[in-house]
Amino acid sequence: MNIGFIGLGAMGRGMAQQLLEAGHEVTVWNRSPEASEALAEQGAKVAKKPADAARHEVLVSMLADDQAAHQVLVESKAVEAMKKGSVHINMATVSVAFARGMAALHDRLGVAYIAAPVLGRPDVAAAGKLNIIAAGDPAQIERVRPVLDAMGQAVWPLGESPERANVAKIAANFMLATAIESMAEASTLTRAYGIEASDFLDVVTNTLFASPAYQGYGKMIADARFEPAGFTMRLGHKDVGLALRAGDEQHVALPLGSAVRDRLLDALAHGDGEKDWSGLAEVAARQAHLDKR
Amino acid sequence: MNIGFIGLGAMGRGMAQQLLEAGHEVTVWNRSPEASEALAEQGAKVAKKPADAARHEVLVSMLADDQAAHQVLVESKAVEAMKKGSVHINMATVSVAFARGMAALHDRLGVAYIAAPVLGRPDVAAAGKLNIIAAGDPAQIERVRPVLDAMGQAVWPLGESPERANVAKIAANFMLATAIESMAEASTLTRAYGIEASDFLDVVTNTLFASPAYQGYGKMIADARFEPAGFTMRLGHKDVGLALRAGDEQHVALPLGSAVRDRLLDALAHGDGEKDWSGLAEVAARQAHLDKR
Amino acid sequence: MNIGFIGLGAMGRGMAQQLLEAGHEVTVWNRSPEASEALAEQGAKVAKKPADAARHEVLVSMLADDQAAHQVLVESKAVEAMKKGSVHINMATVSVAFARGMAALHDRLGVAYIAAPVLGRPDVAAAGKLNIIAAGDPAQIERVRPVLDAMGQAVWPLGESPERANVAKIAANFMLATAIESMAEASTLTRAYGIEASDFLDVVTNTLFASPAYQGYGKMIADARFEPAGFTMRLGHKDVGLALRAGDEQHVALPLGSAVRDRLLDALAHGDGEKDWSGLAEVAARQAHLDKR
């Protein structure tokens, strides 16, 4: 298909590359031009401005957060430049409120809008193995199937209302945060009784919790290596904040979310915003004074 | 080997059976005699009192909690009846304080003491596939290897101090509790936005959290079937309490543990102590008034 | 002095009246005209639009929240209508971010800006006995002293940066919320042991906590009368949210704030947004199932 692609960060570049490899015609735009150039060598066209990337049958966008999405897609008039009958697949992790506003805006403009946030890190994106949570008009999701299939190993449909995909993604990240904090607390407790973190985490991540998330973050905690970050404290704080806000709006308390948020704040206060969020184990150890005893 | 086995509850009977099948000579004792009789048909001898089961080369005990272990092993004089040089493998989930007291008692009596709590439900026990966390004198653990191997698929050694095995088991159960509560909160949040719990949990337990614990409890939450219980709220409350107490003693805060405890109390207050602890999803829904809206 | 007064809600009308009684010349504006008319009978002039009230030596505003303040003061161009050298006393409880934006806006327009939120309920406002927390240029605060003195029994200066007064007011309301929740939890605990809430609260609010806040809210809890509300759950939720956001921005965790927020969400979920926030005692009782046992 004829695809515009906006946002070539760590995730986006791998996803755009998969689209090229699947034989789609892709026009890319990125704030800093280096990423575009790299893809141009692989066959992508390079748009001069967001609106130029938006004038295709399908627009895929993968931006960092509400603010970036607002600037690059709305303020730049990219969305307004889309043709009637085309479809926008927004794959960013954005707030529920923003998702709702975007759905209304596209509706007004006569453009289909699919929210399709993803589960998976940059290496998974580069391998085309993402899990894609999708919500929007089912007929439109079917229409762009080839696009989604090129980027992901599976598509998980969650109904017609786009915001549902976003809230599910936010809830999944909330669960990741609590899983990490759970390992942080449990390994601090067992360390206080003389057990090496690696010994304890070895047991649980090979038995009850033998899943990618626990094993990946468990290894970082066991090795006490929190840099380079896969996903930063800063972003973790942002995403747990999105979950708390989504809960607030619908009067759903998330006590585990509040507890994790407070620990993330401790990390940010100590200047660790760019460390991996598995560094929550450091916060737990510091509060228990195990960092120095 | 010549083995005494005390405690034929849902877990113990499967474990004792595995010992028989592996060709060991087993003398059993249980408070209610029915369980002993069933094993007698499979070749076990039946002891008249705990002390009679304790007079063997190896004593294995699998009792419900501190109180039961104290009554059946200590007050009954079973431990005192053990022969010098024999070894006691205590597989119950007990408190750190109790574990410490038991270690000291056995030391005084000249009997080896191994703490060997297990991960796994009754069906896993019956299949001889438990994961066994073991701590105690390594030479003694080696000596009883055939016994442990008959009951488990793997032995996870955690050093010489028996209490370490207990604190690791307590920490693992704490992690289970937080994982369930995390699913409870996340599925309540997504339900508030119109997503069926089964649809959301389908995504996460087949991607990020594709592990036995999440899948088993996730299914109970998705189906809203909390009876019959695999592990009750009452026991969950007891175990989270053990974790909080273990943390308290070493000045390690477990904020997630406190949050789960409060939700478990809500369940107990509402008379749901005998429901499965995945019923935490009901508590989350009730507090968000999603049970009736 | 020649004063414009915007916002004649439950608080504002009493404050404006005190200004009239102190002999100031007051021009009022309010969204619904009834409140203005009542004050006109006491000698106030009535402005046709916010900007007309803003063209005086001193502008006092008392609006409900960020949104109301933004609409009535900024969007309406009232602030822009102020004369150079005049001074605006904003007495509303607004967010830190909004306070910061207002300070910058006034600075740009050459108008002095004093943030002066108040402690006290409508009856206290009507009696001119408010406690006024003030921040801004000290010379300007001195200049408007007669205005502040007419409305309050004391002025508490907190430095030059206006946002400080707002964060102090937010922190004071946070403390109120925790005091109420503390009474809610303690009286639920003692009720579970058969002590009437009134008996327990009688002890503590006449000894350790013999202060207006505890005695006022303690009486509502003891009587289980949460309507009519002095301060609603909805507003309490808003204000605790302001505290959490202010903390978030500076990386200061407020664990008590998160705990209270979750209880307020339970109240809102159950349709109790317009009850007095001392109704937190009902939430505590409901979670402990004391409402029905």
Added chain:
Amino acid sequence: MNIGFIGLGAMGRGMAQQLLEAGHEVTVWNRSPEASEALAEQGAKVAKKPADAARHEVLVSMLADDQAAHQVLVESKAVEAMKKGSVHINMATVSVAFARGMAALHDRLGVAYIAAPVLGRPDVAAAGKLNIIAAGDPAQIERVRPVLDAMGQAVWPLGESPERANVAKIAANFMLATAIESMAEASTLTRAYGIEASDFLDVVTNTLFASPAYQGYGKMIADARFEPAGFTMRLGHKDVGLALRAGDEQHVALPLGSAVRDRLLDALAHGDGEKDWSGLAEVAARQAHLDKR
């Protein structure tokens, strides 16, 4: 009256002195004899062992905690030595479970038992101005009125069941803990915005919270002087633990209690167990990294 008095710690010695000054005949016992000797100079008789102090019409005891009370009153056979028809006034802060056990024991021995824990610090005890929370047989409370009146400014009766007085005292201390933590969090928040803790606390403890508890602890926080302690972190941790346990037993969650407990654990982990519990302000500042920024 003829009174035995056991336990001459910081609180007990002032209380015993008041009894002497009121003209009662007092026989004292204390673990370390110095305290007894000081009172002997004021007219007290000195008992050689607890049982000797117990053989009077009225026994008053004021011991540190469950453990001390158990050793000195039960193990020493002091309670057994009491005469039928005499009455024991236990003024210590003990757990609900211990209170219940004591009530049953006295009942069996035919001795009246009044639980009468107090609100007030040593200086208040020395002045005879304690607030006394009393529960037990009303006729017996009336009988010992002169004794209670000599030690306190007011007696607050809470019914026949002695444990009620203890749970009320525990709940009152829980409220103190939350009040201190609330000041700790609020003053940390305002400090992060550049407001001196003393300036903020000055406002709130002279307006909304103008009560002894807030003013006393507020001053310690404002001055950042946490030694010498009026009431230590260690004791605060013990008392909040009693509240959580009392809640646990009756299925009443105390979310504020859990939050404070975690902060107290941070203090204990950092070696601050003997500081005053208003030092919770240091914990809040440390977690927000305000101790060093």
